[in-house]
Amino acid sequence: MNDKAIFRIPDQVPEDAKASWLSTCRYRGRFFSKPRMSPRHPIWLVPLGIAAALEFAFFVQRLPADRPADVVEELDGEIFARDFCLQFRYPGKDQVLPSADDRYGSTDLYVPAAAVVRLILKSHDYVYTVEIQEVGIYEIAAPDLTFELQFTAPESGTYALLGSQMCGYAHPQLLGELIVQSPAEFSRTMKRLSPIPFPTTQQ
Numbered sequence: 001m002n003d004k005a006i007f008r009i010p011d012q013v014p015e016d017a018k019a020s021w022l023s024t025c026r027y028r029g030r031f032f033s034k035p036r037m038s039p040r041h042p043i044w045l046v047p048l049g050i051a052a053a054l055e056f057a058f059f060v061q062r063l064p065a066d067r068p069a070d071v072v073e074e075l076d077g078e079i080f081a082r083d084f085c086l087q088f089r090y091p092g093k094d095q096v097l098p099s100a101d102d103r104y105g106s107t108d109l110y111v112p113a114a115a116v117v118r119l120i121l122k123s124h125d126y127v128y129t130v131e132i133q134e135v136g137i138y139e140i141a142a143p144d145l146t147f148e149l150q151f152t153a154p155e156s157g158t159y160a161l162l163g164s165q166m167c168g169y170a171h172p173q174l175l176g177e178l179i180v181q182s183p184a185e186f187s188r189t190m191k192r193l194s195p196i197p198f199p200t201t202q203q
């Protein structure tokens with residue numbers, strides 16, 4: 001062993017372990033009196049890693065869940081009763097009713113959470129009632145007459161929407177749900193709905 005070596009490897013250490021120790025300490029052996037932490041695992045990476053993780057967490061937190069453009073504060077729609085079924089007409093992306101991008105659904109009514117919802121009620125054939133207990137709605141739809149209802153949508157969830165044709169018989173297509181969605185979900189639902197009204201014949 002060279003006497004000028006700055007630190008000494010004990011003679012009883014096996015040769016392969018000596019080689020490994022030397023390769024780890026080789027770069028620092030000339031400048032420091034004793035070996036320090038391996039240069040392959042510098043300790044200053046720990047606070048740097050923590051800082052990077054925190055910065056990433058704050059970045060994710062700042063990402064908006066819904067873009068402001070998606071927020072719907074008001075919804076003007078239409079309920080059209082026909083053939084023992086309730087059809088719903090939505091204003092589409094331009095929020096204007098009627099217009100070319102209107103959307104149509106039936107039985108279940110979709111609204112965006114917290115929006116002020118105004119619906120015109122019309123009937124093609126009989127007298128119907130529409131009841132949404134959650135928002136205190138009980139309104140009528142009748143031929144040649146126009147009724148209107150208004151409510152503020154509750155938080156996201158599913159609530160009963162009960163239609164009746166006042167004949168003492170429960171028509172399945174009149175028993176639907178008020179489905180309240182986040183603005184982003186509501187936007188996706190509108191894209192999925194039919195762009196044309198559909199005739200209903202089922203009783």
Ligand SMILES: [Cu+2]
Pocket residue numbers: 084165166167168169171
């Ligand atoms: Cu009936």
